[in-house]
């Protein structure tokens with residue numbers, strides 16, 4: 001089926017099908033959402049006003065049977081950071097959007113009647129806006145259940161919880177998993193609030209009757225797909241560690257490295273790390289009826305996802321990821337995995353990004369609103385977000401807002417967005433990424449492992465400041481390419497270590513598009529695409545001065561290494577120069 | 578004594594290892610011990626290993642170990658670190 005752009009205007013409730021402009025034809029995923037935002041959104045606009053737009057795009061190869069490629073990119077100007085934003089998620093909606101032929105879905109305007117919510121129903125040849133009715137105000141678990149009952153089992157759901165409806169800056173966008181759990185989030189940057197400001201509660205996607213997505217060169221695609229799948233299965237991380245332990249495999253590793261931010265970034269070591277680690281999730285899959293090696297969408301061969309159960313074996317939450325086990329665990333001094341899973345579940349229900357939520361609780365603990373380690377009180381506080389109490393609204397607006405409300409100076413954010421689970425005083429390279437990413441503090445912005453392919457080489461001295469700038473740039477370019485192709489970022493482990501896997505990834509992209517991209521283009525295009533985001537941010541008023549870590553990290557030493565963040569400003573500035 | 582923390586499948590080397598806590602073995606410190614010699618006594622070969630941290634420092638196998646040290650060993654499939662981000666200590 002031919003591809004098209006679907007434009008939904010919430011001011012007059014119109015839905016229009018448009019041809020894909022030539023300029024967007026070869027784009028997908030993150031580069032597509034960012035390019036549309038850069039082309040159509042005034043960088044000076046209020047992120048929650050009528051002039052912002054929210055854009056949804058499946059990746060370039062999404063909807064094909066390329067392995068682990070079911071990502072959905074969501075883009076807009078972020079209410080949390082004020083920058084351009086792309087967040088992406090797995091789950092089942094993206095493949096369905098792609099199979100309906102939707103290259104990008106652009107939602108603009110705002111409903112005449114404030115506080116009124118709609119759902120957008122997409123099926124082959126139809127796109128209908130209707131009133132959300134009983135869905136309005138519901139949490140994501142109930143919403144998904146109601147939607148499957150009403151619109152058919154198996155439909156894809158992209159939705160927001162009460163936090164998004166109340167326009168809170170930490171509201172994420174939920175995508176449902178194959179069992180209809182809401183836990184696959186395009187979480188970061190408050191995109192759920194942008195969706196809420198458009199009066200859109202959910203997008204429901206039925207792919208019945210659709211054909212395959214268009215592939216320009218099937219032979220090349222097939223070769224690539226096989227090479228990539230083989231690499232993913234062979235590589236120890238993607239073939240063994242992620243399926244066995246999930247991403248929480250990192251809890252013990254970062255803890256041993258002294259880089260696991262603990263109690264609001266006051267230590268790099270958490271004595272309770274073992275209790276919230278991937279090893280526990282793995283063990284519970286055997287003893288409590290949980291699951292590891294769960295795929296967040298059909299066709300993922302890595303399967304890093306999991307299902308965590310209650311002590312009685314009933315379903316509790318899916319997935320519990322590294323970032324979440326850390327943010328709601330170590331960062332709050334909480335070492336009870338059941339409490340962590342409960343908080344994770346509430347975030348999924350209310351519609352919150354777990355990284356920001358945990359960082360915010362850490363700041364609230366620092367302020368004395370509750371004590372570090374008090375899981376029960378933390379659970380209550382997160383519930384308040386869904387209830388919209390004054391305290392809930394403070395917490396729901398993120399770490400920076402909460403820090404300001406409570407007079408806390410140790411607030412771990414860059415450009416208003418909370419840092420993920422690597423303390424940059426212990427893991428300095430990633431600090432460069434946090435500081436200079438176009439998205440605010442974001443680990444995925446430079447999330448790759450191997451250096452060989454990025455021409456700066458595996459021999460780079462990790463302490464060499466100049467090299468760090470180049471590395472950070474290389475990583476960020478590689479990442480935006482993977483995000484745009486529609487692949488899960490975890491393929492990076494295998495494709496950057498196994499040359500055939502890398503070639504396979506390129507072959508699938510070339511196969512779908514009919515292009516002849518090479519490894520050089522991978523870096524070149526990545527850099528060009530980053531420049532689009534960077535330009536938007538400049539027009540929104542951001543300068544090099546915003547590419548800095550929070551001040552306390554420059555003077556407060558982090559135990560156990562007792563290091564500060566000492567990368568010079570010139571190095572940070574060199575990343576994008 | 579050296580406190581050796583084992584992760585992932587290496588936990589199987591510790592009888593009665595608590596799953597939701599830490600798997601720690603107290604090992605005797607012998608004259609001239611290095612990370613490699615400790616690994617050897619546990620029948621762990623360098624090829625089996627992803628990362629080793631000695632007192633939270635990412636370390637080469639040749640580093641000497643002393644009484645009271647904390648040594649953490651991760652199996653090869655757990656090689657998920659941003660390798661270039663850590664200085665490797667070999668002294």
Ligand code: SF4
Pocket residue numbers: 068069070090091294295296297300301302303304305488489490
């Ligand atoms: S590796 Fe994990 S996050 Fe990535 S597509 Fe597979 S299950 Fe989803």
